[in-house]
Amino acid sequence: MRKLVAGNWKMNGLVSSQAEIEALKGLTGSATCDIVVCPPFTLIDRAVERVKDSNLVIGAQDCHAQQSGAHTGDVSAEMLADIGARYVILGHSERRVSHGEDDEIVRAKAVAAHRGGLIAIVCVGETRHERDEGRAIEVVGEQLRESVPEGATSANLVIAYEPVWAIGTGLVPTNEQIEEVHAAIRQMLEERLGSDGNSVRILYGGSVKSSNAEAIFGLRNVDGALVGGASLKASEFAGIISAAV
Template sequence: MIFESHLRHFSPFKHIFFPEPAETMARKFFVGGNWKMNGDFASVDGIVAFLNQSADNSNVDVVVAPPAPYLAYAKANLKAGVLVAAQNCYKTAKGAFTGEISPAMIKDLGLEWVILGHSERRHVFGESDALIAEKTVHALESGIKVIFCIGEKLEEREAGHTKDVNFRQLQAIVDKGVSWENIVIAYEPVWAIGTGKTASPEQAQEVHEWVRAFLKEKVSPAVADATRIIYGGSVTADNAAELGKKPDIDGFLVGGASLKPDFVKIINARS
């Protein structure tokens, strides 16, 4: 006699037993530190010192993004458990693009991450969804992993356009047919970046849940389940633990707080 539990995975036509589907793999916590346009050798040495002295946490991927002149220096001096990312890159490998850096250059430094689509690139430097999508495609094709930033401005949230804005920004790379295994999505509400205002854990979770549902509908359930969605926007050592408890918040992209020793507490927020 065949038990009912086996019958559910048995084909009477091909006589093949199908195994139970594997359980969903937990998403590894991810904490990024965006140093922005801050630092000199002395301050970089200070940041390197507190990161190198911190206890290793194998449950967290830690990636910091110094300004471009300090990428190689940070890479050479940080311990192996802390990776280094570039803050930006262009959409081609080389050429007459003064002031830009390419994914090939990032890779040549031995780095594997770049931040793209940050609100400051979108709203201060006027980068369009289309340009950011092109840069993302080229970075991925060059073997560089992408922290892809999305987020709405205060007036957009107050007008009820939070979903529209974030989905539009994501759709730009969905339309490119990108490979998602090397993308981390960073939800950064513009109204909470560097303002001292932080989305409540409930507000942040709501948007992260929307983003995951968007991926499920527009890409696939597997991508939606596996893709890490991290939160950025005035994250501190005081609020990181509560934010990190939410089921769809898989880590943080931290700005100013990543320049201070308390960044280590944020890294360990879910420990």
């Protein structure tokens, strides 16, 4: 399966950060994977202009479940598609924790993403405590079952496994732990989507860097990465992209 490497800029980036996208274009012209950059809302419009005629595409980090209406401060999937975004990250643990987003909200947002024509990158992952209790697969399975909407296909859904304790910490699960969870996700996707579940890309996210990317991409059922901090610097992100063969 062709790999997908997505960069989640989180709440980082000013207009001047467009230079990183420009540099990334120059560094990834011959990349053999799909590449998505998800800057903050404020930069999406400009970023879409910048990546025209390149192999980069632009995504967002969230959307509202409704198409329009009295939702102060929110942005809909249709608005994102309207300015040229192609993907949207949903259910990131930073939103699940700090914005109280539960699986039902994530699923409603995924329905909205599909209605708006966006590819949903749905994030799942256990906390340290849940892993220590031996419940990682159970927690991820529950999130997956409840967050993935009807109508999901390999063309409009990507899953990102992001153990909460690995995000921004420099900690990475062992190869066995990653393979175990990815295999469980694959099985659940097959149960849910039939043979098409085989074609849904499952990304790993959490402290991915150019120095560990190759080893992670070599693992079974790892179809790419969702990268936070290391996506902010073009040269570092390009190092990860070049490992995704």
